[in-house]
Amino acid sequence: MTTTTEVTTKTYLNYINGEWVASETGKTGVSKNPARKDEVVGSYQLSSSTDFDKAASSARQAQKAWRKLTGNVRGDYLLKAASIMEERIDDIATAMTQEMGKTFPEAKGETARGVAILRYYAGEGMRPVGDVIPSTDSDALMFTTRVPLGVVGVITPWNFPVAIPLWKMAPALIYGNAVVIKPASETAITCAKVIECLHDAGIPAGVVNMVTGSGSLLGPEMASNKNIDAITFTGSNTVGKSLAQTAVARGIKYQLEMGGKNPVIVANDADLDLAVEATISGGLKSSGQKCTATSRVIVQKDVYDEFKEKLLKKVAEITVGDGMDAGTWMGPSSSQGQLDTVLTYIEKGKAEGANLLFGGNEVVGKDGLNGYYVEPTVFEGVTSKMVLAQEEIFGPVLALMKVDTMEEALEVANDSEYGLSASIFTTKISNMLSFINEMDAGLVRINAESAGVELQAPFGGMKQSSSHSREQGQAAKEFYTSIKTVFIK
């Protein structure tokens, strides 16, 4: 039985200088539910460069007082926002599921993570920010301290519409920066609900600003706006690299977290049931729409047939439908565009000669629902030369690759321009050590799925997955502050 979800068709406003305001364009965009194509979730502002400029200049003004507050006072605002968000967890998670399709339990888990991120960074306001360094001058004291960058421009994708905005905004704020966020249009309403928590926590006007609308218009405006001192971006490689060019030309700091083509290696000595569970969870949850999603499944030949049989049995049990329905394990792709991309890659896989073992088709969701659903899909006979093994699909598609040895497994795993996350299933310490030492990925996980990120640990990729910076945990401090070396005589 499909639950009927209550859908608000409210119009959400920009948040500039502590006020909810309409765009000067008078235009709005519509956010629709990918699980039910015709269902409108709400509207958001289609803003102009002028709207953005107002937000950036109000942030510039507000940051002057914000940076002077002590860390614990700034932290109190984050703590208050965390408590408010915790009270609204169901409402925010519902908006997330309705806007981008992930199941309600996953959306709730992500919102709870958002609460934890706020609390973690609230604590940062009371932690050390520098080192005392012995001077060669016996009459001097030398130490480092950290200062904020100023106003940080934040651009976020739709796939983690609470966690990513918060893992960028919370550290930016605690270290004394003001922010202007341009969230993904698909999840603008979910972001507005996050900003409401900060507003209701009483954060001073102008310290946080949100401007919604087209990324291709507002993104370049953000990168070139004189009141933006740094840019943090998560999204696709093409967009990230174009932003970086403008940032380099202006000499401002930037940070990019981008795509992945994440492998799992299943060794001869692996616990196969565990490996199957983690491959399915890592590859197919959120319909594969995670930057850390498992995509290439590299299995040693002695266990290949058994692993494949177990995997296909479990994949066949997956229920596809509206993420608000308690019986749904996998929701829809987030949009028509995303669905088309996934189906195109499936066709390319077939044309390249990969063997389609399961799925591969668009489906009607449970109870006849009309959304952007695609079957969980498994290919075998995939080689590194194939598009299926090289390009990020961002859909529920697993590519099985058979290898002889662990050396070959690592070679295949590293044969990608991306290097975000990777996992291995093995019980042998020597395999674990080779994997830790030789796998080119920012996140390596052993006997755990590729898609797992803990907020207190650094997160980011190698190769084309990142600008080689790291987010989250203590690593965030590196991006959101500048080190100042102080010498007192």
Ligand code: NAP
């Ligand atoms: P996207 O198309 O690059 O969009 C990301 C953000 O950039 C959105 O807010 C978008 O706004 C904006 N944007 C679009 N065009 C722009 C432009 N010309 N200049 C500046 N901003 C622009 O990516 P997506 O499809 O939303 O997200 C999926 C990608 O994000 C995947 O590649 C995934 O791997 C990656 N991702 C990476 C991580 C990580 O941490 N490494 C985490 C999650 C996702 P509009 O929505 O208005 O177009």
